[in-house]
Amino acid sequence: MTVKTIDQALILETVQEAVECIGNSRSELIPILSQVNDKLGYLPEEALEEVSKQLNVPKSRVFSVATFYNMLITKPRGKHIVQFCESAPCHVAGGRDVWKALQESLGIKSGETTLDGNFSLVTTSCLGVCGVGPVIIIDDEIFGNLEPNKIPEILDRYR
Amino acid sequence: MKYYRSHILVSVDPVCVEKGAYEILDRLQDELVGQGLIDEIQVLETSRIGENEDAPDIMVYPEGIHYVNLTLNDIPYLVTEHFLKGRVVPKFTARAEKPVEAELRAPTAKEVRNVLRNCGVINPENIEDYIAENGYLALGKVLSEMSPDDVIQEILNSGLRGRGGAGFPTGKKWGFARASKNDVKFLICNADEGDPGAFMNRHVLESDPHSVIEGMIIAAYAIGCKQGYIYCRAEYPIAIKTLNIAIGQARNMGLLGNNILGSDFSFDLEVRMGAGAFVCGEETALMASIEGYRGEPRPRPPFPANSGLWGKPTNINNVETYANVPQIILNGAAWFSSVGTENCKGTKTFALAGDVNNTGLIEVPFGITLREIVYDVGQGIKNGKKFKAIQTGGPAGGCLSEASLDLAVDYETLTKAGSIMGSGGMIVMDEETCMVDIARFFMEFTQDESCGKCTPCRVGTKQLLDILKRICDGKGIPQDLDMLELLSVEIKETSLCGLGQGAPNPVLTNLRNFRQEFETHIYDKKCPAKVCKALIRYTILPDICTGCTVCARNCPVLCISGERRQPHVIDSDLCIRCGICAQVCNFNAIEVS
Numbered sequence: 001m002t003v004k005t006i007d008q009a010l011i012l013e014t015v016q017e018a019v020e021c022i023g024n025s026r027s028e029l030i031p032i033l034s035q036v037n038d039k040l041g042y043l044p045e046e047a048l049e050e051v052s053k054q055l056n057v058p059k060s061r062v063f064s065v066a067t068f069y070n071m072l073i074t075k076p077r078g079k080h081i082v083q084f085c086e087s088a089p090c091h092v093a094g095g096r097d098v099w100k101a102l103q104e105s106l107g108i109k110s111g112e113t114t115l116d117g118n119f120s121l122v123t124t125s126c127l128g129v130c131g132v133g134p135v136i137i138i139d140d141e142i143f144g145n146l147e148p149n150k151i152p153e154i155l156d157r158y159r
Numbered sequence: 160m161k162y163y164r165s166h167i168l169v170s171v172d173p174v175c176v177e178k179g180a181y182e183i184l185d186r187l188q189d190e191l192v193g194q195g196l197i198d199e200i201q202v203l204e205t206s207r208i209g210e211n212e213d214a215p216d217i218m219v220y221p222e223g224i225h226y227v228n229l230t231l232n233d234i235p236y237l238v239t240e241h242f243l244k245g246r247v248v249p250k251f252t253a254r255a256e257k258p259v260e261a262e263l264r265a266p267t268a269k270e271v272r273n274v275l276r277n278c279g280v281i282n283p284e285n286i287e288d289y290i291a292e293n294g295y296l297a298l299g300k301v302l303s304e305m306s307p308d309d310v311i312q313e314i315l316n317s318g319l320r321g322r323g324g325a326g327f328p329t330g331k332k333w334g335f336a337r338a339s340k341n342d343v344k345f346l347i348c349n350a351d352e353g354d355p356g357a358f359m360n361r362h363v364l365e366s367d368p369h370s371v372i373e374g375m376i377i378a379a380y381a382i383g384c385k386q387g388y389i390y391c392r393a394e395y396p397i398a399i400k401t402l403n404i405a406i407g408q409a410r411n412m413g414l415l416g417n418n419i420l421g422s423d424f425s426f427d428l429e430v431r432m433g434a435g436a437f438v439c440g441e442e443t444a445l446m447a448s449i450e451g452y453r454g455e456p457r458p459r460p461p462f463p464a465n466s467g468l469w470g471k472p473t474n475i476n477n478v479e480t481y482a483n484v485p486q487i488i489l490n491g492a493a494w495f496s497s498v499g500t501e502n503c504k505g506t507k508t509f510a511l512a513g514d515v516n517n518t519g520l521i522e523v524p525f526g527i528t529l530r531e532i533v534y535d536v537g538q539g540i541k542n543g544k545k546f547k548a549i550q551t552g553g554p555a556g557g558c559l560s561e562a563s564l565d566l567a568v569d570y571e572t573l574t575k576a577g578s579i580m581g582s583g584g585m586i587v588m589d590e591e592t593c594m595v596d597i598a599r600f601f602m603e604f605t606q607d608e609s610c611g612k613c614t615p616c617r618v619g620t621k622q623l624l625d626i627l628k629r630i631c632d633g634k635g636i637p638q639d640l641d642m643l644e645l646l647s648v649e650i651k652e653t654s655l656c657g658l659g660q661g662a663p664n665p666v667l668t669n670l671r672n673f674r675q676e677f678e679t680h681i682y683d684k685k686c687p688a689k690v691c692k693a694l695i696r697y698t699i700l701p702d703i704c705t706g707c708t709v710c711a712r713n714c715p716v717l718c719i720s721g722e723r724r725q726p727h728v729i730d731s732d733l734c735i736r737c738g739i740c741a742q743v744c745n746f747n748a749i750e751v752s
Contacts (some may be wrong), residue, residue: 031450032436034393061452068453070608071393087355087513088550089586091600125437125608127394128358130512130584132518138440140396 008046014039015050026057029065033072042073063091070125077111078120080158082106083137089135094147098134102149105155117158165242168205168218175207175214179231183215186231190238200242206285220291226251255338263362263520270534271498271506275522278366279567286408289369295414297485300374301377302422303490310381311337314484316492318504322580323349323477324552326503326570332474336382339472345385346379346426347449347468347475351433352439353392354553355604356584359508360478362520362683364391364398367482368405372428374481376419377488379426381706382474387426390445392433402430404499441656442467442475444610455612456656477582479508503569507583513550514541514589515611530564533587544589548672552581554601554608555661557668558594576669579661593614593690595672595680599627601665605658616659619650623666633682633693643670689751692736696752698742701726703748710740 018035022028032051037043043066052059066072084099089127103109106119113120129135132144136154169175169184184202191197199718208218211225224247226237233251240248263279263342266272289295300311313332336344348371352360364371375387391399406428409415417425431449438444439454446468448454467473472653482507487495496504505527512518515537523532526550538545548558557578558568566572570580588597606620626639647663654660670677677687684693699710699719706724711717718734721727729740741749 027449027451030448031432034432034434064453067453068436068455069433072434087604088554088597088600089356089584092513092586092588092592092597125353125394126355126357126363127434128352130356130358130510133512 005113011040011044011046011108012050015047019051019054024055026055029057029062030069033066034060037072042076044076045074048074078117080119080139082121082155083124085127085133085135085137086123087130089126089130090135092158093133094105095134097148098136098146100159101151102136105152106109119155126149163199163201163487165200165222166220166227166695167200167202168208169202169600170206170208170214170218171204172207175216178200178214180215182231183217183229183234186234187217187238189706190234191242193240194243196238199210201346204598205287207282207658208410212313218707222247224297229629240751241366244344263366264338264517266522267517267536267538269531270522271524272522273486273506273521274508275367275368276518278362281367283366283519284404286369286405286412289367291487292368293484295373297488298373298414299420301380301488302420302424304625306339307381307383310377310488313492314381314487317487317495318492318499318502319475319480319483319487320503320570322479322483322507322582324579326580329476329480332464333378333381333474334472335462336384336472339465343386344382344384345443345468345470345471345473346375346382347445347473348375348387348389348478348481349440349442349475350389350395350398351445352393352395352478352582352583353437353440356510356512356550356586358510358581359520359583361395362399363478363482365401368398368402370407370482370485371478372402372415374406374484375428376415376426377484378474378476378481380424385426385479386476387428388431388449388468389428390431390433390449392434392439395631399430400430401652406430407539418422422634425577436610437604438610438656438658441658444656445475447462453610456609456658458655479583487540494499500569502571507568507580509583509585509602511537511585511587513585513587514544515539515587515590516541525569526567528565528567529559531562531699532568532585537587540587540589541554542589544591546587547590548588548590548597550578550586550588550665552579552596552661553584554604554665555579555657555664556584557664558588558597558670558672560666577664577671579664591688591690593631593686593688594676595627595630596668597689598666598669599631602627605662609658609662613653613654613655613659615650616655616662619646619654620659620662622646623650623663627666629695630677631679631686632685632750633691635677637681638675639681640670640677669720695736695740696731697729697734697736697740698731698750698752699727699729700750703746705748707745709743709745713743714738715737 004075011154014036018032036047048062066074106121108114108121110123134146135144171180187202208216216227217231218225231749240246277292304560311330311333319329320326321329350360379387415427431644436454438446441456444454444456463473463475499505506522506524508522511521517538522537548560550558559576559578563576573580593647600715609616609620611617626643629635643666647667651660652664679687684694689695704726708723711719716733716735718730719727
């Protein structure tokens with residue numbers, strides 16, 4: 001239980017900070033959720049409730065927005081987020097084999113997290129670096145011109 | 160005001176300072192005084208000019224010459240040669256070849272750079288660099304010499320059309336917003352460049368943000384807006400950072416905020432970030448997102464020009480449209496419309512991707528043929544393979560075949576050919592691409608990105624996808640093609656917004672241009688491009704196989720058998736078509752059919 005209370009306090013503090021920094025107008029809902037998401041790694045239910053209270057908007061609306069946008073996450077994820085660009089230029093440039101290699105090396109499928117909690121594997125929409133496809137992005141770092149055999153070595157850097 | 164014939168900008172960013180930039184600056188001053196040139200030449204401080212390894216470096220205007228790695232002892236000689244005798248000193252100039260930027264290479268003969276003219280040339284984080292390239296001169300002209308109606312007329316005369324994809328005449332759009340009666344009006348820049356393969360807007364925002372900001376201020380003046388938003392997708396963190404720096408600098412210089420350039424016109428800008436939703440590029444969805452709602456489109460009319468953001472009249476244009484504006488004002492409508500086709504004036508940026516040698520950003524005049532884009536600008540297909548298709552217009556566009564290569568690119572011809580202009584992504588595909596698989600791929604994308612509000616798009620795209628998957632899996636039935644066409648037409652006609660209306664386009668154009676390939680999948684159960692796993696077979700050519708056992712040892716399902724030094728055999732019933740055997744074989748003995 002102690003762990004949960006600490007979490008709870010951190011959640012409230014993070015939401016409070018975001019609302020103070022961005023403003024408590026209803027139209028700031030998405031920027032506030034984005035900031036809380038970045039700080040906590042995802043949007044726990046308590047955070048959504050607190051945002052709803054602070055902005056005085058219905059919980060249903062906060063939830064509907066949080067589940068609409070791909071970058072707002074409502075479930076906890078791994079320490080490192082591996083994002084694979086699933087858009088056409090990467091696909092044409094051999095993305096399919098890179099995607100297969102990623103799933104094999106990590107032993108998980110899209111949307112899953114490894115058992116040790118180190119990696120989550122997700123797909124992303126176009127990152128706009130199509131000149132160097134296929135592309136993956138791990139946390140904030142982009143890797144381009146990929147081939148399946150490069151994947152294990154890149155992943156090892158994050159292990 | 161005092162005029163100087165030449166300006167020396169000394170880079171005083173931290174790296175240069177550490178390497179003695181201020182000593183260089185002092186020595187330059189001393190030397191100019193000593194040689195009696197100080198009244199003709201001004202020495203100024205500026206931020207970063209070149210790369211770290213260039214420091215300390217200076218830039219000389221109007222020539223635009225970059226001297227790098229200077230030492231104190233170089234200065235007297237440099238001042239004598241360049242400023243007294245007027246001769247450039249090659250041994251101090253920057254390396255002639257800038258490090259090749261992968262995205263934006265030197266333009267080929269068929270390219271014309273208007274929108275991209277400053278990209279890679281100026282420092283995007285320094286407003287003075289932009290001003291030195293005639294930046295904000297158009298704004299000055301507008302505020303001092305032109306009425307809002309003059310501005311709209313000039314844009315109308317230029318023939319500028321919306322670069323976001325629809326190609327609506329920009330001047331007309333501004334006119335509607337101006338005519339709309341309301342005290343509060345909003346201006347939006349759509350920088351939610353979500354089309355896979357399109358990154359032109361990102362590049363412009365990252366390398367020349369002020370051209371967009373200046374275009375927006377001019378539009379705001381013409382329409383009568385006091386507040387503007389740039390809605391940028393969250394996948395572009397660098398663009399957002401650069402924009403915020405640029406807006407801050409413009410505000411500090413009085414180019415944004417109250418009483419711009421001392422006039423009675425006031426306007427300010429704010430960057431809004433998306434959170435990852437493709438549909439937010441649609442204008443009504445985008446506005447819902449700025450207001451803090453789910454980014455779901457709503458039916459039009461009312462159009463944004465009458466009722467947009469928070470129900471107020473709103474003008475919304477794309478990044479590239481705004482970036483064109485300052486130059487039209489400066490150089491005149493006639494200059495702009497001297498390039499292009501009868502209906503489409505000016506240039507268009509495209510992001511060239513896929514199986515072409517020269518991928519990256521290009522800017523070409525309207526009217527150029529697709530063939531010129533692929534073979535001259537793109538320098539042909541990679542690895543000497545054959546051209547198969549070019550995909551334009553993103554996920555709502557279509558794939559055009561060899562037969563369409565001589566089409567002149569503009570909004571109307573591409574639409575007539577079954578594709579669209581879209582925002583400007585172009586993906587070139589070689590002979591090893593399966594067009595059924597590509598149709599399936601795009602449908603997966605739109606299916607995933609459908610916001611779910613209207614049924615034709617939410618359910619229809621799912622049905623299209625199921626049929627396409629079935630065909631790729633070798634389970635297609637003859638009725639499938641008719642069903643695809645029927646469904647596609649229904650979805651096009653009944654969907655609420657552009658996403659749904661455009662979603663069936665890749666299927667329809669692929670059916671039209673590559674029908675035979677669909678039929679081969681269905682009737683012969685074969686994939687000519689050897690892409691669809693369920694339809695290909697791996698066999699070992701007994702004459703070539705040496706029986707080295709490499710394939711058998713690497714097969715994950717152990718379906719390859721044979722004695723050492725004897726030809727091996729693949730059991731097709733067990734084979735999962737992973738292709739590992741073909742990859743590891745040293746003798747090319749594995750045939751794919």
